[in-house]
Amino acid sequence: MAVPFRNVSKTRRDKRRTHYKITANSLVECTNCGAKIRPHRACPKCGFYKGADTLKEEVNKVNEEKKASKKVSKKSE
Ligand SMILES: [Zn+2]
Helix, strand or coil, X not given: CCXXXXXXXXXXXXXXXXXXXXXXXXXXXXXXCCCEECCCCCCCCCCEECCEECCCHHXXXXXXXXXXXXXXXXXXX
């Protein structure tokens, strides 16, 4: 395994790290309630995602049925 020729000095290390910065989370408006939410996630306030309410029991039932059918089909293969 290759070994560094010499230690990186504290100064050199810290200079490298000056580029390490945290960035603010990007936010988009919920299409349903207009709240600022993170993109590609269900709205934490109203539960909408891609125009559908993810908190609705009907939607959840359908999704669970889909998951169940997938599991069954995988086992049978
Ligand atoms: Zn919302």
